[in-house]
Amino acid sequence: MRQTQTEPLLDKRLMGFLRHFPGVYFQQRPDFSFSYFSSKLKEWLGDVTKSFSDESDFLSCICEDDKIPFLKAFEQYSHCPKTFSITYRLKGIDGSILTVVDTRTAFFADGQFMGYEGILMDNTRQAIAEKQLTHSAWKQSLATLTSGMIHDFSNVMTGIYSLSELYLEKIDPSDAMYEGMAQIKKSSFEAQKLVRRIIDLNRDVSKEKNYHNVNALIKNQLDLLKIILPRNTKIDLDLTPQEIPVYVDEVAFRQVLLNLAMNSRDAIGPKGGKVRIRTRPVAAREAIFEGGLTGFIPSRKGVEVAFSDNGCGIPQKYVAKVFEPFFTTKEAHKGSGFGLYNAKLFAEDNFGKIDVASVMGEQTTLYFYLPESDFTELRTLTPLITTHSLFVYAQDDPTSLDLVAQLREKEWRVACFTNAQQLQQGLHENLAPEGVLLIDLGNDTQIEPIAGAIKRENPSIKIFVQIIGGYVAPDYKNVDYCFNEHSRITEVVPIIAALLNSPS
Structure with a gap:
C-alpha cells in the first residue's frame, strides 16, 4: 500500500x-x-x-x-x-x-x-563568449603584427604631405603643376586621417569624452561606412543644418555607427540597397522615435539620430529583444549578439536612449537620442587635472583639422563651432574655457569682431588665431597670439599651452 x-x-x-x-x-x-x-x-x-x-x-x-x-x-x-x-x-x-x-x-x-x-x-552564451575571446586574441595578434606597418605608412604619408606643402609654397598658382601638387597634399592628409581612424578602431580603451558636432562625427565616418556596406548601396544623408554639440567619446560613437552599418549590410544583402542617416534637433518634452517601442520623451533638448535601411526587416516577435546581450538571429560566425547591446550601453552612458522600428520586408530604423551639451561638463575639471580646455571656431567644420585631432590626442577638452553666435552663447551661459582658437581660413572678416566680443565679456580668456589661407594677417587688436600658415603643429600646441599656463 x-x-x-x-x-x-x-x-x-x-x-x-x-x-x-x-x-x-x-x-x-x-x-x-x-x-x-x-x-x-x-x-x-x-x-x-x-x-x-x-x-x-x-x-x-x-x-x-x-x-x-x-x-x-x-x-x-x-x-x-x-x-x-x-x-x-x-x-x-x-x-x-x-x-x-x-x-x-x-x-x-x-x-x-x-x-x-x-x-x-x-550553450549559446558560452559559445558566443568563447568565439569573442578567440576573436579578441586574433585581433590582438593582428594589431601587434600590423602596428609597425601602420606606423611606417603614417610616416610615409607625413613625409609626402610635408614635401607637397613645401613645394606648393614655391609653385605659382598659375603653374600647371600647382593643382596636381595641391591634390597630392589633400590626398596624403586624407590618408593620414584614415590611418588614425584605423588605429582608433583597434583601441582597447576608448578616448575620454569630448565636445563634438554630431553631424561632423557622422560625416567623418562616411569613408568607413562605404567600405562596410555593399558597393551598390546608396547612402542618403539628411543632416540638420543646425550645429548640435554633444559630449561623447568619439571612438565609441564611431563603433556604434559601424555596428549599425554592419546590421544594415546583413539586412540588405550583397546586392545593396539604401541606407539613410538623419539627424534632427529635439526640444525638451518632445515625443521622439516615431514608430518605436518606447515612446520616449526626453527631459532635455538634444539630437535624434535615425539610421534606416530598406532591408529584410525584423520579425515583430522579437523586435523587443534586439538590444539584449547575446541575442542574434544570425549564424554564429556572422553575429555575436553584442552590436546593438553595445549601442544601447553607449546611449545610456551618455544620458541618451535607443529604440527601433521595423516593418518586415520594407524598412528598419534604429534611433538614438543624445542630449545637447550645454558645456557644463567643463566644470568637472579640477586643479589636479593638467589638461586644458579650448573652444575652436572656423567657418568650415574645424573637427577634421589635424591640429584639433592632435589636441584631443593630448586629452585637451576641445569644443568646435562653425557658428559665431553659438560660440558666444557657449561662452556667455556656461563656464568659459581657458582659451579660444579662431581659425582664419581665408581673410575671415568675423575674426576681429568675435575676438573683441570675447574679450569684453571674458577679459581673462586667451585668444589665438591660426591663419590658413596664404595671406598676410591683419594687426589683430584683441588677440594674444597669431600663428601664420607656416606654423607647424609641433610649434602651435606648446605655445598655446605655455600661454594658457602663464598669468594674465
Whole structure:
C-alpha cells in the first residue's frame, strides 16, 4: 500500500523537476523521432515540435553546416552503450540560433538498439563568449603584427604631405603643376586621417569624452561606412543644418555607427540597397522615435539620430529583444549578439536612449537620442587635472583639422563651432574655457569682431588665431597670439599651452 502511494508522489516530483529544468530531457528513437521530450524544447523551437513524435523532422531544425558532423557522431557511437556529447546549432523560433550541448546514451533491449536518452542544454552564451575571446586574441595578434606597418605608412604619408606643402609654397598658382601638387597634399592628409581612424578602431580603451558636432562625427565616418556596406548601396544623408554639440567619446560613437552599418549590410544583402542617416534637433518634452517601442520623451533638448535601411526587416516577435546581450538571429560566425547591446550601453552612458522600428520586408530604423551639451561638463575639471580646455571656431567644420585631432590626442577638452553666435552663447551661459582658437581660413572678416566680443565679456580668456589661407594677417587688436600658415603643429600646441599656463 505504501508503495502505491509513493509512486504517484515521485512521478509528480519528477514532472515538476522536468518543468523547471533549464534544459531538455528526451528519449529518441533510432530514426531521431521522439518518444518523449520535456516542455523546454517547445519553448526553443516552437510549434515545429508537434511533428517530432511521429517523424524525424528534428534534423531539419539543425543548421545545415552542423548536420554532417551530427550524423558522423552517431555513426561512431550509435551502437555503443557509452555516453557521448556533441555540440550543434538549432534554428529557434523565428530564425533565432541556439547552440546546444547534446549529451546522450544509447539504450538497448534484449541486445537490440532501441534509441537514445539524454539531455540538451542551451550553450549559446558560452559559445558566443568563447568565439569573442578567440576573436579578441586574433585581433590582438593582428594589431601587434600590423602596428609597425601602420606606423611606417603614417610616416610615409607625413613625409609626402610635408614635401607637397613645401613645394606648393614655391609653385605659382598659375603653374600647371600647382593643382596636381595641391591634390597630392589633400590626398596624403586624407590618408593620414584614415590611418588614425584605423588605429582608433583597434583601441582597447576608448578616448575620454569630448565636445563634438554630431553631424561632423557622422560625416567623418562616411569613408568607413562605404567600405562596410555593399558597393551598390546608396547612402542618403539628411543632416540638420543646425550645429548640435554633444559630449561623447568619439571612438565609441564611431563603433556604434559601424555596428549599425554592419546590421544594415546583413539586412540588405550583397546586392545593396539604401541606407539613410538623419539627424534632427529635439526640444525638451518632445515625443521622439516615431514608430518605436518606447515612446520616449526626453527631459532635455538634444539630437535624434535615425539610421534606416530598406532591408529584410525584423520579425515583430522579437523586435523587443534586439538590444539584449547575446541575442542574434544570425549564424554564429556572422553575429555575436553584442552590436546593438553595445549601442544601447553607449546611449545610456551618455544620458541618451535607443529604440527601433521595423516593418518586415520594407524598412528598419534604429534611433538614438543624445542630449545637447550645454558645456557644463567643463566644470568637472579640477586643479589636479593638467589638461586644458579650448573652444575652436572656423567657418568650415574645424573637427577634421589635424591640429584639433592632435589636441584631443593630448586629452585637451576641445569644443568646435562653425557658428559665431553659438560660440558666444557657449561662452556667455556656461563656464568659459581657458582659451579660444579662431581659425582664419581665408581673410575671415568675423575674426576681429568675435575676438573683441570675447574679450569684453571674458577679459581673462586667451585668444589665438591660426591663419590658413596664404595671406598676410591683419594687426589683430584683441588677440594674444597669431600663428601664420607656416606654423607647424609641433610649434602651435606648446605655445598655446605655455600661454594658457602663464598669468594674465
